[in-house]
Amino acid sequence: MSDDSSPMIECRELQKYYGDYHALRGIDLSIREGEFFSLLGPSGCGKTTLLRVIAGFEDISAGAVLIDGRHMEDVPANRRPTNMVFQSYAIFPHLSVAENVAFGLRRDPRPKPEKAAMVEEALEMVGLRGYGGRAAHALSGGQRQRVALARALILKPKVLLLDEPLSALDRKMREQMQVELIKLQRQVGITFVLVTHDQEEALVMSDRIAVMFEGEIAQLDEPEALYARPASRRVADFIGVMNFLPARILDEADGRATADIPGLGVVDLPEGQISRADADDSGPMIGFRPETMTLLRPGQTSQQARETGAVIDEVVYYGDMTYYDLRLDGSARLDGKARTVRISMRNVFGRDVPCVGTAVRLAWSPGSLVLFR
Amino acid sequence: MSAGRFQGGGLRAYTLFYLLFLYAPILLLPLFAFNSGTIIAFPLKGFTTDWFVQMWGNATLRRALTNSLTIAMSASVLATCFGIFAARASTRFEFPGKTGIMGFIMLPMVLPEIIVAMSLLVVLLGVGAELSILTVIIGHTLICMPYGIAILSTAFASLDRSLEEAAYDLGETKWSAFRLITLPLVMPGIISSLLISFTISLDEFIIAFFLAGNEPTLPTYIFSQLRFPKQIPMIMALGTVLVALSIILLAIGEYFRRRGIARIGGKDSGGFL
Amino acid sequence: MAKRGMDAEARQGFTLIAPPFIYALAILAAPILTILSYSFLTDGYLEVVREFTLDNYRQVWTDPIVRTVMLRSLMVSALVTLVTVVLAFPVAYYVSFMVRPERKSMWLFLITIPFWTSYLIRVFLWKVILGYNGVINSSLTGLGIIDEPLTFILYNVNSIVLTLAHAYAPFAILPIFVALEKIDRSLLEAGRDLGENRLMTFWRVTLPLAMPGVIAAVLIVFIPTIGDYVTPELIGGGKIPMIANLIQVQMLALDNRPLGSALAVTAMLVVAVVSLLFLALNRRFLKVKQ
Structure with a gap:
């Protein structure tokens, strides 16, 4: 149709x-x-x-x-x-699993055995084959969820x-x-x-x-x-998570912009990287995701275009990942306030996690920045 | 820990003593009902079932019983029907003035019965209505309604609102969703409400006393006989039967309440009221 | 148009609430308004004269008999309420805190059973227990503890209080129990963790949190007892009437409906004032809780 x-x-x-x-x-x-x-x-x-x-x-x-x-x-x-799966699942507590699934078929003219087959098929689809006879209130949360899905989907x-x-x-x-x-x-x-x-x-x-x-x-x-x-x-x-840094717009034409960001320097931003700011905004901001910047170990080089110096302020260890809060060098240049940003790095076996106070280098590329203005 | 156990023991003893206080009159009742002495006092004389036989043969008592049963059945059905409307309205819908309206409907629960009885009597006499068991039914429906609403509101409130919506979403009409889902799930509450209203009406004295005219009901008959010492042993027999009946009705009510909870897999959190 | 959704819901709500509401209006509000208007009218012989007067209220407030009965009713219900609530609290506490959860409903069931058995017969049996030749006296004389039957236990206020305290026991236990059940048990552990002993924890944590239940219990016992008719009639032997008996006498026996109505209205006012007082107290407790 x-x-x-x-x-x-x-x-x-x-x-x-x-x-x-x-x-x-x-x-x-x-x-x-x-x-x-x-x-x-x-x-x-x-x-x-x-x-x-x-x-x-x-x-x-x-x-x-x-x-x-x-x-x-x-x-x-x-x-x-349309059919709905409710937040509480709304499984009818006085009916069995099969009766719940068959509920919407009450007005369906099909013969009983055919309906029973449909119920069995729907239960199988959600991985509850053979659960039809169970009492609805004896099910676990995940099972209720599946019954609610089967009950809604059986009506196609x-x-x-x-x-x-x-x-x-x-x-x-x-x-x-x-x-x-x-x-x-x-x-x-x-x-x-x-x-x-x-x-x-x-x-x-x-x-x-x-x-x-x-x-x-x-x-x-x-x-x-x-x-x-x-x-x-x-x-x-x-x-x-997104980091925000205040930005000063130096030049703007044809949807492109050039911005000065304390700690990161002057950056050219193409049209696709400029978003509208919120009404109550305090001014233009640059945003970037934690995983878009890379922490370089001493002597390591990166393919990314730019590098910035920083000092580690806090280390939050998550097992597979570590979050670093970094104070960017020169971030206080604009208004005297030092800025910290959060960077995430995947932990690699055998490589130790740098500790608080270490001076490090960050590699990043302007393509990962978004300007909110 | 031992201090706690001691404290618990003291409280337990107190509670058991309190239960004895609660049950004292009921425990005495069968003693006197089966006592062959005509005076209600210790020591007991001997065992007899005469009082029950006498009770069975009493025509006025039979009439009182018929009246009381008619009143209790009518009042409990009416009160429960009104209760279903009110409980559903209060648990399912928001409308202006809801608190005030519900408070007003629940008022008879806290209003001294003598005031309900007297004001109703004044109006009935004022409009020239004839006092009969019908006027008692009208009064009893009013005072049973709040109890019915209290029980039914609990039943309706514990119902997940999306159950009915789910049935509607699955193709039922609003009415058939109510009939297929809501009604069976609140049925234990409806039965409880019927039983409690029945018990209240059966035992209600003041409204029956003033609004029944010349028709006896069980409590007004009992009240009239308490003046005659000769009749007391028979009243004790009647009381025994009534207590046994009440306990059976309550046990049935409790059974349905628990089954209702078990059926929807809920947790038992209390008893009546 | 903006409120279309709201109105549809309100309309459904009103439709549903209409039958019980109209019933209550007709059977409760109309009669009460009637006696309210009667109370300002003049009593003629066997009829009510449509003449506005405040005489009935003047009489209610000045007549020494009315005042005695009114004060007695207040005192009896206050005593009954005090006795009932104080006796009930430990029971509610025991069931809520000491009984295993799965057995709680059985205990509540046990407590409520006597309440559902014939009120008249229960009241009468207290007369049997307390009477001149009653259970207590005949046992005590039989055992040789006393020679003469005790008389201070029947046909007086004590026996009325005892009988009513028995009748309204479950009314007091249930609201307190509900309030105690709502108390988060970790609060009590916190109280003890912060260095209070059991008694002080009870005093500073449990009792304040149970207060709304206690106040509900007070109201639910006080209001019906002040209007009780049967107990003064049976236990008091008709010699110590309370307000309900007085209303009945004026309304029916003496056929002075205006005065009876004024008594009823006054009784309702007294009940309302006391209830509002306690509700205000309750609100203060709730505010403290927040």
């Missing part, structure tokens, strides 16, 4: 008020068929509201939602081609909506389920829309991510682009 030109989900100028509270402020969004799409943001940013609007649980105050090209205005949740929805589905699991289980969800999505081939506050989870699983703050989409991009070129300082801060 839908071709490449028409999106699976389309939100146009969505507005949502709760009384005086403006929960969604003009959401424009289109999600492609077969895409694994994430809504990422801190709690209260409107991501769950947006998901519930798509599911049909919340009315909208203005705007439109289209699913598979159809207006959803008068289509209630129970007739939308066009879109599967997932509301923080992994937040209740412990770290190991969460990482395992992340991979399983990606595999499952590829297997069934339908659109997944995931709500999460965990940036790592969004980066791992998604084809595209919409970052939301205060009811608005701050940036919509593929994970790599989002990480490397955050559209604003706020997005940069929310996703991973």
Whole structure:
């Protein structure tokens, strides 16, 4: 029904008020068929509201939602081609696993044996073969999650909506389920829309991510682009770790800029590396990720274009990684305040970790810098 | 640690003594009910079941029993129905004035019954209504309602809101989602509410005393007979039966409450109220 | 338009709450408003005269009999409340802190059973226990401990207090138990870790945190006892009436509805004032907690 030109989900100028509270402020969004799409943001940013609007649980105050090209205005949740996996999983505690999975088939005219086969197939798909007879409340968190998935997927929805589905699991289980969800999505081939506050989870699983703050989409991009070129300082801060240094803009023309950064020196920045600053910003800033700079051992050379001297202020050892807080030489040049930046290095067997107070050299390249102005 | 154990022992002894105080009247009841002496005092005379036989043959008592059962059944069903509405409204929806409205509905729980009975009586007499078991049902429904709401609110509140949404999302209508998911899960609460309301109504005296007109109910009949020493042994027999009945009803209620908790895999966190 | 979502929810809420709310309005609010208006009207012979007056209230506040009964009711309920709550606290404490979690509901069940058995018969049995030829007296004389039956235990305020304290015991235990259950057990360990002994930890940590439960218990015992009708009638032998008995006499026996109404309204006011006082206390405790 839908071709490449028409999106699976389309939100146009969505507005949502709760009384005086403006929960969604003009959401424009289109999600492609077969895409694994994430809504990422801190709690209260409107991501769950947006998901519930798509599911049909919340009315909208203005705007439109289209699913598979159809207006959803008068289509209630129970007739939308979407199914949801709830944060609490909402497994019916008085029904068995099989009864839970078969719940949505109640109005289906198919004969019983056929339905039973469908249930068995759905359970097998989520790795719960043979669990049908179990009582739902006797399941572990990960198993509940799988039942919720099977229960939603058995209805062959066009879109599967997932509301923080992994937040209740412990770290190991969460990482395992992340991979399983990606595999499952590829297997069934339908659109997944995931709500999460965990940036790592969004980066791992998604084809595209919409970052939301205060009811608005701050940036919509593929994970790599989002990480490397955050559209604003706020997005940069929310996703991973980013170092910020004040910058003085020396020259600006045709979208390119030349900036003077204390500790790093004068740098030319092409168009792709310049982002908009936030409204309350204190001035232009340069940002870079911890892993984009390399700590050089004495005598070591690097392919990277620039080198800067620094002193180690703090060492935080993580086993596979070490974080170094470094005071950059000459960083106090602009306003008398010394700046520290955080650099991460993978630990290599047999090489010792330098200690606090050591003078070191940093290698970096201007291509990893982003200017927020 | 030994100090703690000593302290625990002291408290345990005190608690057991307190339980004895609570149970003292109930324990005496069967003693006098089966005692052949006509005076309610020690020493006991001998064993008899005459009082039970006498009770069985008493026509007024039978009428009182029929009345009481009719009232208790009607009041408990009505109070529980109202309770379901109120409990769902208060646990599931936000609306202006909610606290005030709920507080007002729960008011009979803390209002002296004499005031409820008297003011209702004044109005009923004022509008020329005839006093009957119907007027008692009206009063009992009012005072049972808050207890029903308290029990049902706990049942509704412990329900995950997304359960109903999930059923709706899976293609059910709002009503069928309520029927298939919510209703079975709060059923233990509904049964508890029915049983508690039934027990309260069956035992309620003041409203029945003032609003029943000439119709006897069990408590008003008992009250009228307590004046006659000759009737007391039979009342003791009646009391024994009533206590046994109450305990059976409560045990059933407790059984359903626990089964309800076990069914949804919850943790037991307390008893009635 | 902006508040569409909110309104839909509010409308559903109102629709649901309407049946019980309307019922309570008709069966509770309307009658109470009626006696409120009666209390300002004049009593005629066998009827209420529609003439505004404050005489009923004047009489309620000046009549020595009314004042005696009112004060007695207050004193009896205050005593009952004190006795009930003080006796109940250790029981609630024991069940909450010393009983294994899986056995708690059994203990609560045991405590609530007597409450659900016939109130009248329970009250009457206290008369049997305390009476002139009652269980206590006949046992004591039988054992030769006393020659004459003790009389200070029946037909007086003591026996009323004892009987009511028995009747309202679970009402006091349950709220205190709930408050104690809510206390984070690590707070007590913290108290002891910071150098307090068990008693001081109880005094400085447990008791303040249990206070909301205690205040709830006080209210839930005080309010119904002040309006109790049966116990003064049966145990007091009708000789020591409380306010409920007085209201009944005025309303029915003497058929003075305005005065009866004024008594009822006054009783409600007294109850309301005492309740508000305790609720204010509770709020102070809650503020301290925050």
